[in-house]
Amino acid sequence: MGGKILLVTTDQQRYDTLGCNGGTLARTPVVDGLAASGIRFERAHPQSVVCMPSRATIVTGQYPRTHGVWMNGVPLPVDAPSVATTLHAAGYRTALIGKAHFEPYLDPFLRFVENALAASGTEPPGGLHRGFEHLEFATHSALGPWHYSRWLLAEHPETLGGFYPVLDESMQVNALVGGDTGAPQVKANPIPREWYHTDWVAQRTIAWLDTLADDDDWFTWMSFPDPHHPWDPPESEMHRIDWRDVPLPAGYPERVDERERLLDDKPRHWRQWYDGSLVSNYEAPGQWVPATLTSDQVREVNARNAVECELIDEALGHVLRRIDERGWGEDVDVIFTTDHGELQGDFGLLFKGPYHVDGLMRLPLVWRPAPSSAPAPAVVTRPVGLVDLAPTFCAIAGVGIEDWMQGAALPVSDADAEGRGFERVLTDWDSELFGVGVHVRTITRDGWVCSAYRPGAVHDGTEGELYDLGDDPLQRHNRWDDPSLRSFRGDLLADMTDHQAPSRQPRLALEAPV
């Protein structure tokens, strides 16, 4: 028993950017169509809200505590378990095309396969890397050692200067502003659409699929770098959405006093970052102060982000058409998701960090089982996690779920989820960089999200957040200190502790900022 599996991931995409999830800005008919004939998940959370730990969870099926990638910059050990290894051993052809990021990017010594491979081709040393036999890498930057950047440099070097420079001269995430509104990480990019990394990832995926025999089983991970910042999609496509017409997101408090009141209701690092007095993590521009964010900047960022989402949807459409042309359409399981979300104006903030709210935690997740299996379309409202993806691939392939996997195959309905105990999802944040440490433990269950802050640079271990996702869908009213909820809060925290995965010891070393 085998199959064909297309895993489609994006980077830093919000739940509400898809039409099927209620999004109204980006047109996403391809993913919407998959959702209509498959299973759409309304409460899918990552186990970390930054790239490397979250992607390591996808490939290992383990929580960050166990696979050991506790923050960006910690490489996933080369011998870590991988679902691709399992599938390859079961006879699957395996490929990862696009953004991997299991290994740090800032690597002048090219110590890591992800950064060294492109110089020699697409087949890793020894024939497999993390179970993948074919690897072609791309990321947000046009400059670097990866396949896309090398291709761009060789074929279209005149385009390199059109991209936004991801890092500044201090190798910090760049705070350079651009666009019509002076928004950070925004730039008009004159690159033709067909040379942009979104279409490149789809083109290379099609090229890989074209090498396969009709009866091959395959697992292909197509990993788009967008809509992660920088927001520099091909300017030729920006006519689709005029930022001036973009409504402000529900999560963006337009009035400054309201914004600051909401931030002051949360643990102190929220307001400190907003004011520019604390930069707790590397993932946002260190020299940018969120308090300077304007409504028009939020509109422009959302417009550019939406255009990037549309391009991804169309690129996926191209790949699915090629799959149909190969005669595989009835036999392919497609799973579409992302690694984590983006604040995108919520609470007057952009980017990401130790902020466990829906903007970063509620993910798009759609599973369209192979039509030949006659799936019943469904919407699953119970909580699931990216940790459940690897077991799902095993279930699709008909191979046993590995002992080292810590999730379960995704449910196909709420009844299935209830029957198999999908009650909670856990998310951790850990970062320690140049003397600044932040540690957050979060559980989502019973319609509530509860985050406990451990002692760190600005937290003493007593702070937390508690939100009722039903009555307070924007997470504006922190109930952590509500005496009437003290017992319930304690129950949630105890349940979280009871279900924490074992920690890898000794802790893996941080080897780069990202």
Add this chain to the structure above:
Amino acid sequence: MRRERHGSVTAGRGSDRRHVRIAAPADEVWSLAGDPARIHEWFPGIVGCTIEADTRVITTASGISIPEQIVTDDPLLRRFQYRITAPIVREHLSTLDVLDLGDDTSLVVYSVDADPATMALVLGGAAGNALEHLRRVLERSL
């Protein structure tokens, strides 16, 4: 009131430190790690180097040549220090110390100070990996 004391992710200057304990006498460790001409034998990602007077030029696996000024090469203290003089850093000092633990084992400490701070972590991370490689090389030769 609780006094908040923390560093800064955006500090101009940053510091990092890595160490490894090696089951080999300090003199033996120093003969490899302290020889500036042999760095490519134990530092993954450095594929070659040349030395002229107090200038060492290393070549990375990515093909980049990075000039360095040798600041200290003290076999009695078993301390080696160098500064990267290429414009990838505004300021830099790396220090390698080999400490005799007295039981035929050694502690090797690699410290990096750099501006920008990000480079301290990038270099420190690579150095930490290199120290593990150094340990494997030396313990394999025993």
